[in-house]
Amino acid sequence: MYSEYTRNRILALFNANKSPTEIVTILREENVVVRTTVARIIRRTREKTQGQQRQDCRGRPPKASSPVKRKIDEVYREDPEVTASELKNVLENELRIRIGVSTIKRARRAAGWICTQTRYCQMVRDANKIKRLEFCRKIIETKDDFGNVIFTDESSVEIERATTIRFHKQGEMYKPAPKPKHPLKAHVCGGISKHGPTELVIFEGIMDAVLYCQILETSLLPFIRNTLPVHRFQQDNDPKHTSRYAKQFYTDNNINWWETPPESPDLNPIELLWHELKWYIRKHVKPKTKEELVTGIREFWTTRVTKEKCQRYINHVRTKVVPRVVELQGQATGM
Numbered sequence: 001m002y003s004e005y006t007r008n009r010i011l012a013l014f015n016a017n018k019s020p021t022e023i024v025t026i027l028r029e030e031n032v033v034v035r036t037t038v039a040r041i042i043r044r045t046r047e048k049t050q051g052q053q054r055q056d057c058r059g060r061p062p063k064a065s066s067p068v069k070r071k072i073d074e075v076y077r078e079d080p081e082v083t084a085s086e087l088k089n090v091l092e093n094e095l096r097i098r099i100g101v102s103t104i105k106r107a108r109r110a111a112g113w114i115c116t117q118t119r120y121c122q123m124v125r126d127a128n129k130i131k132r133l134e135f136c137r138k139i140i141e142t143k144d145d146f147g148n149v150i151f152t153d154e155s156s157v158e159i160e161r162a163t164t165i166r167f168h169k170q171g172e173m174y175k176p177a178p179k180p181k182h183p184l185k186a187h188v189c190g191g192i193s194k195h196g197p198t199e200l201v202i203f204e205g206i207m208d209a210v211l212y213c214q215i216l217e218t219s220l221l222p223f224i225r226n227t228l229p230v231h232r233f234q235q236d237n238d239p240k241h242t243s244r245y246a247k248q249f250y251t252d253n254n255i256n257w258w259e260t261p262p263e264s265p266d267l268n269p270i271e272l273l274w275h276e277l278k279w280y281i282r283k284h285v286k287p288k289t290k291e292e293l294v295t296g297i298r299e300f301w302t303t304r305v306t307k308e309k310c311q312r313y314i315n316h317v318r319t320k321v322v323p324r325v326v327e328l329q330g331q332a333t334g335m
Contacts, residue, residue, distance in 0.1 A: 010041045069111045121334035124263045129330030131261035136325040149232045152191035155274040158183040161286040184290045189215050196307040198223040209245040232258035266333045269313035
């Protein structure tokens with residue numbers, strides 16, 4: 001191992017622009033080192049110097065600078081549908097810089113903005129945002145677990161024979177899925193609770209308050225008598241649900257109507273069940289006639305809607321959606 005004096009002597013000669021051969025000759029006359037030691041020290045010194053030079057060399061200043069990223073954040077928070085070309089025009093007009101679309105896309109990704117498929121949610125008016133916020137805060141404060149709530153709703157299920165995504169091989173002709181211009185549909189009404197589902201009613205025509213109460217008499221009242229006498233009955237604020245005729249029906253039959261805030265389908269877990277039902281019809285039933293559609297709906301309700309599934313959907317609303325409504329100050333969650 002060479003000494004500190006030897007290393008300093010070699011570096012001094014190297015900094016004096018002496019070649020390795022000249023350094024070896026000079027040091028050999030002094031009987032100090034051999035050639036391998038000189039080569040090793042010079043190589044390490046060059047590597048260290050070149051590494052520092054690479055670190056100090058920053059190249060041209062990046063166009064996606066902090067002002068650009070701040071402007072990207074500002075633009076997308078105001079309008080999340082702006083394209084890269086439109087953003088390019090904004091940056092050139094307001095920041096007076098010339099920047100390419102590819103650079104904008106890289107800067108957009110670096111700022112954390114990604115492109116996803118648009119997801120929809122219900123519209124909520126400002127007055128109802130306050131009601132939703134107060135409702136969810138009360139649920140959290142009282143630690144309500146929805147143990148005795150019967151969540152009800154109605155929905156329409158169309159004849160559909162294809163899911164939302166399909167695969168086809170490159171180079172082969174794509175085969176579109178046929179869809180009728182006016183598909184037949186079936187109307188359903190039912191309820192779920194942590195104690196399991198109520199009876200499902202499939203009906204024809206347009207529902208009014210009288211028909212709605214007749215359906216509740218068929219599906220809800222037997223469930224209350226046999227399964228959940230102490231209950232809370234949850235429904236949306238459709239006019240036929242809140243009519244005088246319906247309210248009198250609730251009073252006459254001891255139905256404990258639990259009023260919930262308007263414009264709040266995300267707080268009703270049966271909406272998740274309707275979504276699964278429609279997927280089941282598209283994926284597994286693929287009906288061609290209305291009879292096949294009705295059969296598929298009944299099969300889903302009797303074989304797929306279990307007590308455990310009802311509890312899972314209800315717990316999702318309680319543990320995920322309700323805190324999210326509070327976090328968003330009453331806005332729609334899309335969950």
